[in-house]
Amino acid sequence: MQRVIEFMLGLTFGLGLLISGMTDPGKVQGFLDLAGAWDPSLAFVMGGGVMVGLLGFGLAKKKVISFSGTPFHWPETAHIDRPLVLGSLMFGIGWGLAGFCPGPALVAMAAGNDKALVFVLAMLGGMVLFDRFKKRDN
């Protein structure tokens, strides 16, 4: 039953990305292009998501345990450090270059887009590369 719920939530998330226009890199870049003809739509995506999220996570803060009985996995790190900032800055460059972030790229790939498929493969490569670097550091 939990697996079905998670599947439906993934589906809802994917449909949300499709309807919002996030799966269209042209639209994403239109939002990131402040100096050109600016398309503010994505601010509404973020606004809608956070508006609902504030309610959901606000409710979770008052609860001890999730509906399925498992504990809440609140993120453990709260401090601001170099990896957080440098990694996010790097992610933003890639996001601007192609107009894809991870979720929408997965949806566009599933829709059969060949460039999205190559993007996702490169993205997974980048993730594996990061793990290599991290292992070498430790």
Place this chain on the structure above:
Amino acid sequence: MQIDWLNFTPWPALLGGILLGIAASILFLNSGRILGITGILEGLLTPKSSDSPWRFSFLLGIFAAPLVAKFILPANLLSPPRIDANWITVVAAGLLVGFGTRWGAGCTSGHGICGLSRLSVRSLVATLSFMGTGFITVFVIRHLL
């Protein structure tokens, strides 16, 4: 600043955003998990047995979305992807996004939607960082190069 009224779609954007918020809220309230694509992929690339099944189901749901959309959504609500980037740029962008999101421990979903909804300052810093370089990058490729 000049608004692109022709491509501005506030209602589908808001509706889509609300769906993202619903998925993130219910996943946390029901399963106690943060809806972050970076974390989900990380969990699948380096599986820790008991953590994997929910990630796998959620990912299958994402993959099913385009097919389901064809049946239940009007075609005019779905914009086909317009990709300006050439193949080399797509590969470079993918590498940067993959490495960067793992390094910064999150992307637009985990930091952007869930983090801001939790009122996490850490996620706010991450979101401002990637939006900042996103704005700069598009400025460079569209107006300087």
